[in-house]
Amino acid sequence: MTQRVPNVVFKTRVRDESIGGDNPFRWQDVTTDEIFKGKSVIVFALPGAFTPTCSSTHLPGYEEHYDELKAKGIDEVYCLSVNDAFTMFQWGKRQEVNKVKLLPDGNGDFTRGMNMLVKKENLGFGARSWRYSMHVVDGEVKQLFAEPGQMDNCPDDPFEVSGVDTMLDYLNKQ
Template sequence: MPQDHTGQRIPSVTFKTRRNHEWVDVTTDEVFAGKTVVVFSLPGAFTPTCSSSHVPRYNQMVPFFKAHGVDEVCCVSVNDTFVMNEWQTALKAPDVRFLPDGNGEFTEGMGMLVDKANLGFGKRSWRYSMLVRDGIIEKMFIEPEVEGDPYEVSDADTMLNYLAPNAPKPADVTVFTRPGCPFCVKAKEMLKQAGMDFEELLLNRDYTEQTLRAVAGAKSVPQVFVNGRLIGGSDDLAAWLEARTDA
């Protein structure tokens, strides 16, 4: 049964990590002592919700956490360091620190080690997040004990809402481009200057013109989307950025 350890000190363990083909022991004191750390823990590397939602959103929001006093954001899973390192690379999540809890010692100390033998996982972590200040747990968000893999309260947005209720959230921006397009370069540069992170989709690698027509009703690029809204091409983007009230 998952346990809430709010107000308690985190377990003292050593994470066995691998860096540049060498073993490096990382203690909890190194990670947490004198720091404010956001931790989120999940059932396993390369699993669906963890890969598609949990890690990517935390990685996207690291600068926002740091703007509100967080020194580091860490992901913990009962997996070995080789798996965790490959997972971090595959997800392109360099801003999150991946901590391998291969033996489940940290997770057990947190009261979050659960039996997932029915899935062939053995002992794994329940999904949760927490805010830790100088090794003391200030707040925990623990997923409800229901069937399946609940993902309701341990997300990055819930944590940021706790830290800074009125803080702006990062915009979700996607740019449809094609190689050699000068207007695409212009649009991307404008977004960078505005401090807006974005995903780029390249023609004939990530999408076809059929997809562009289907989602944007257009044949030309770039096509910029912000929070589900079609902004348009580079001139449309320039006008939208100029008119923004949250700049």
């Protein structure tokens, strides 16, 4: 049986020059169909914007190798986190991300549907995504790299298989 991505609506913010002022953004719903239908997409999910491994290694790695991923037939690369659109936007600005698209899963609906929602109450984070990456073609998960030891309130933050190097190795073998 093949796994399909969950059917959810992401609450995003998009720039709209017609608004003017200091905050020229409006809410825009984005469906999983809009992201995945008819496309080859990489999604990597992480526990949180502004957190150490996510900011120092995970997101920068995919940003650095974005063009290489595109050259392998990938239409888009998304970084997903159980954070709101405002937090993801500010994190993207701070990280100087220009290629990878940041996808806020504020309510954790997508993450829950992927069976990757974990409690991180031991860190005061509430519910967050377990760290993973996946290759999705037309809404079907072709390959999933989930970090080992998925559990609620994990005492550490494994980062072994969801980075860009693993994804590039996988794509090179396709």
